[in-house]
Amino acid sequence: MIGFATRRLIQAMIVMLVVALLAFTMFRFVGDPINQMVGIETSIEEREALRERLGLNDPIPVQFLRFVTKAAQFDFGTSYQFRQPVSELFAKRIPATLELSFMSALFALVVGIPMGIYAGLNRDSAISKMFLSVSLIGISLPTFFIGILLIFLFSVTLQWLPSFGRGETVQIGSWWTTGFLTVSGLKALVLPSITLGLYQMTLIMRLIRAEMLEVIRTDYIKFARARGLPDRLVHFRHALKNTMVPVITITGLQLGSIIAFATITETVFQWPGMGLMFLQAVQNVDIPIMSAYLLLTAFLFVAINFIVDIMYFLIDPRLRVGRP
Amino acid sequence: MNVLDIKDLRVEFPGRKSVFVAAEGVNLQIEAGKILGVVGESGAGKSTVGNAVIGLLQEPGHIANGEVYLHGARIDKLPYKQMRKLRGRKIGMIFQDPLTSLDPLQTVESQLVETIRTHLPLSSKEAQNRAIELINAVGIPNAAERIKQYPHQFSGGMRQRVVIALALCAEPELVIADEPTTALDVSIQAQILELMKKLCAERNVAMLVITHDMGVIADITDHVAVMYRGKLVEYGETNQVLGEPRHAYTQSLISAVPRPDIRVERFPVVDYIEAAGTPQKQIDISTHWLGKSRDYEAVSGPLVQIRELDMHFEVKGSVIPSRRKYFQAVKSVSFDIEQGETFGVVGESGSGKSTIARLITGLYEPTGGSILFGKTELTSLKNRREVLAMRRQMQMIFQDPYSSLNARMRVRDIIAEPIKFHKLASRNSEVRQIVDDLLDHVGLGAAAGQKFPHEFSGGQRQRISIARALATRPRFLICDEPTSALDVSIQAQILNLLKDLQQELGLTMLFISHDLAVIRQMCNRIGVMKNGELCEVADCDTLFEAPQHEYTKQLLSLMPSMELLSRANLETA
The missing domain is CATH 3.40.50.300 (P-loop containing nucleotide triphosphate hydrolases)
Structure with missing residues (x-):
């Protein structure tokens, strides 16, 4: 187990280094950073001095090493557009994105898993068929369309929920702001969370249903029934746990993509998170933000994958010990 | 009560x-x-x-x-x-x-x-x-x-x-x-x-x-x-x-039910069970494509000579060689297979029987020892052309007839594939004719070529496998548990078919099975394997009547008693 974890850690570091290389090359090939930083009236000498001061004349490997060292300490340079350190900008935006992602993942799991179990156990019931048809809509409609639809229904027509922003937020600690503590903050979370989580929910539901149908047919479930175990034990202790390995893989990856690719939802709801900031950075060729976003996303996925791998061990004893 | x-x-x-x-x-x-x-x-x-x-x-x-x-x-x-x-x-x-x-x-x-x-x-x-x-x-x-x-x-x-x-x-x-x-x-x-x-x-x-x-x-x-x-x-x-x-x-x-105690020439097949098995159209094998133009070099002495064959698999990899762990699947095994005989290999699961078959056909590369096929050393073949020439001479029939046929190909194409691959026939019409004859000969009928594998029962699929194996005109046939997935009545038919084909075509066979009774009916000589080692090689009758090795004796003693069956069986046999 420890050997496995170390191997995975080393692999994760290699992945991060490769991503760092990509992020680093962005600086070099997407225009000259000095041009982005200074005004038109800056003289060539001043530009050269700045170039020297920033270390842009050093050999490329040295620059890369410096980039990696700084990135490891969360120093991603200064945004061209806001003239502020990128890490500070991110710190301000991260709470909004994480809270939104958390809520939508929670929504996807809490609604998706029971629906999946129900549809897997009662495959021919009318409700299961309804779940499936509804989930087909969830999968086939694009996120922005669902968002606009929800806004039209609940904000414009019924006027129950706000259509944009985070509502009132409360400051916790030095940099975390939360919308969980005010009514308007919670209200503001509802529509974006559903929009972002709907696709994941349908995916989880369909996955669990398919896995359940598969597991229910296995010999050990038949044997569990033949031993007279009550349905509750057969379904939840034996069947559900055996469906979990693939479900955790997909859920982990989806969680990563919820956080990393909340961009569209954040745009539709004008949600002040990282996705919105990233979109603005792309429009303004703000390379430090873009490269930091790239690194952060990669780190998120690598970290989630690592946790998922460790979870396999906890669930499946066959991985813990060698086969006889 | x-x-x-x-x-x-x-x-x-x-x-x-x-x-x-x-x-x-x-x-x-x-x-x-x-x-x-x-x-x-x-x-x-x-x-x-x-x-x-x-x-x-x-x-x-x-x-x-x-x-x-x-x-x-x-x-x-x-x-x-x-x-x-x-x-x-x-x-x-x-x-x-x-x-x-x-x-x-x-x-x-x-x-x-x-x-x-x-x-x-x-x-x-x-x-x-x-x-x-x-x-x-x-x-x-x-x-x-x-x-x-x-x-x-x-x-x-x-x-x-x-x-x-x-x-x-x-x-x-x-x-x-x-x-x-x-x-x-x-x-x-x-x-x-x-x-x-x-x-x-x-x-x-x-x-x-x-x-x-x-x-x-x-x-x-x-x-x-x-x-x-x-x-x-x-x-x-x-x-x-x-x-x-x-x-x-x-x-x-x-x-x-195959009898371990007495050897019979053919298995009694009773029409009550299934009326398949007789070729619809007899072809004269000696003048047919299958029987003629076998351009193989003549061999005197044994067709296959295996010496000190070794095979181990890595079960735990490591950068440091001393920390690697191996599983020894085959340990220094030596035996000969004479031309035209059926050599049986018997043993329990994990004894290395199938590994030997895979080593001979080149699916695995041995970690030591030599395999002499005719005059050619199989372990030192250099290029692909030489390998193909050897592979054409040996064919394999696998255990599970459900997974050894490509479910998306028609039976006709499955059988024609090796003929086309080895360029054994010049025209498509000739290939077609050969495939039809093969299907007739294994008792399925040419019409079966139109269908897909899933339309056939286990026994019929095994006939398709046999037809496919024969399509390269091999002289050496390896059967790896060919009937262990089949019912006894079907097993009897397939074993009879294999016996007939062997006689007609003069095939040499390596027959692998865990079933002593089947082995006794099919083989001339038998090797007993345990944990990768060959315990004993003996003539069929000698092995069953006077086993030398302890393990052979143990295996024989474990066979379910057939005494009850004997009386009835003798009457019908």
């Missing part, structure tokens, strides 16, 4: 177009402490009877008629909840495959304890003690420690013991065992059967054993019921049914 009483049982599976009757007019009784065997071939409805008794018929199957009594109380009409309480409590069940019938994610203990506590009012501590007792009773040493382990930490035979313990958790009155030893090696099979017999007598349990294996029936049952296409064709005391079978089907079934 009978523990189980089945009266006029009829089980139906309604389909889209018609109702399939899986069992009809079945009457069975079992007394306490007795074992009743239900025997028949696949599709005979034997498992249906077992599932109907315990109320686990696959949807939409249901009991359409008849009554099932357990200790005089009718159980076939019980509501779901009450039926569930009977399962495990009064009726225990043992399944075929011990590798898949335990939940892989729960310890043996938690599976035992949950079953015990479902049925008996015990505290978790008491249930735990009872679990340890049970594991002890089924003969697993170190019960207290082993019980904390997960199913994958047990071998196949040990897992079947765990399954038996689970079935006995709440002292049931009736145990249904559905092919309890089919997935096990002979030596393990003998142990498990012994255990079942013992538990049955000790605990005064009535047992219903469902099997296709006449050996198992002869070994442990008191009464036997023979089923054919959902109907009970014969029912009586085991001695009487096996010794003097009255029904034609029973007679044919018994005569199709």
Whole structure:
């Protein structure tokens, strides 16, 4: 187990280094950073001095090493557009994105898993068929369309929920702001969370249903029934746990993509998170933000994958010990 | 009083177009402490009877008629909840495959304890003690420690013991065992059967054993019921049914069982079972494409000479060579295969039999030793052309006819592929003609070429495999357990076909099997393998009558007794 974890850690570091290389090359090939930083009236000498001061004349490997060292300490340079350190900008935006992602993942799991179990156990019931048809809509409609639809229904027509922003937020600690503590903050979370989580929910539901149908047919479930175990034990202790390995893989990856690719939802709801900031950075060729976003996303996925791998061990004893 | 009483049982599976009757007019009784065997071939409805008794018929199957009594109380009409309480409590069940019938994610203990506590009012501590007792009773040493382990930490035979313990958790009155030893090696099979017999007598349990294996029936049952296409064709005391079978089907079934004690030239095939097997159109093999223009170099002496063959697989990789771990699948094995003979390799699972076949065909590269085929050293072939030339001369028939044919290709294309690949025929029309003749010759008929593999039964698929193997005009045929997935009657047909083809084409064969009886019928000389080593090589008759090696003696002694079968068999043979 420890050997496995170390191997995975080393692999994760290699992945991060490769991503760092990509992020680093962005600086070099997407225009000259000095041009982005200074005004038109800056003289060539001043530009050269700045170039020297920033270390842009050093050999490329040295620059890369410096980039990696700084990135490891969360120093991603200064945004061209806001003239502020990128890490500070991110710190301000991260709470909004994480809270939104958390809520939508929670929504996807809490609604998706029971629906999946129900549809897997009662495959021919009318409700299961309804779940499936509804989930087909969830999968086939694009996120922005669902968002606009929800806004039209609940904000414009019924006027129950706000259509944009985070509502009132409360400051916790030095940099975390939360919308969980005010009514308007919670209200503001509802529509974006559903929009972002709907696709994941349908995916989880369909996955669990398919896995359940598969597991229910296995010999050990038949044997569990033949031993007279009550349905509750057969379904939840034996069947559900055996469906979990693939479900955790997909859920982990989806969680990563919820956080990393909340961009569209954040745009539709004008949600002040990282996705919105990233979109603005792309429009303004703000390379430090873009490269930091790239690194952060990669780190998120690598970290989630690592946790998922460790979870396999906890669930499946066959991985813990060698086969006889 | 009978523990189980089945009266006029009829089980139906309604389909889209018609109702399939899986069992009809079945009457069975079992007394306490007795074992009743239900025997028949696949599709005979034997498992249906077992599932109907315990109320686990696959949807939409249901009991359409008849009554099932357990200790005089009718159980076939019980509501779901009450039926569930009977399962495990009064009726225990043992399944075929011990590798898949335990939940892989729960310890043996938690599976035992949950079953015990479902049925008996015990505290978790008491249930735990009872679990340890049970594991002890089924003969697993170190019960207290082993019980904390997960199913994958047990071998196949040990897992079947765990399954038996689970079935006995709440002292049931009736145990249904559905092919309890089919997935096990002979030596393990003998142990498990012994255990079942013992538990049955000790605990005064009535047992219903469902099997296709006449050996198992002869070994442990008191009464036997023979089923054919959902109907009970014969029912009586085991001695009487096996010794003097009255029904034609029973007679044919018994005569199709390969005999380990006497060698017969051909297997008796009785038309009662299936009327396939005779070639529709005879071709004269000596003048046909199959028989002529075999442009192979002449060989004097043995066709295959294997010397000091070694093969190990890496089971644990490491950068440091000394920390790598290997599994030695084949250890310094040497033998010859003479031209035109059938050389048998027999051994239990994991003994390295199949690895040898794969080494000869070049699917694996040996880690040491030499394989001489004719005059060519197979381990030192240089280029692809040489390899192909060798591969054309040897073909393989695999065990599982369901997975060894490409499901998306028509049978005609499956057989034509090797001919086209090795460029053995010049024109497409010629290839077509050869394929048609091959299909005729293996007894399927040329029309079969239009169809896809899934339209055929297991035996027919194995015929397709044989036709495909013959399509390169090989002189060396490797059969890796070619009939172990088939029913006995079909097995007899396939083995006869292989024998005929060998004589007609002068093939040399390597025949791999775990079944001593089959080996005896098919082979001239036999090698016995254990843990990768060749224990003994001897002539067929010598090996069976005067085995030298301890392991051979042990294997022979474990064969289910065929004495009961002998009388009947001699009459029909």
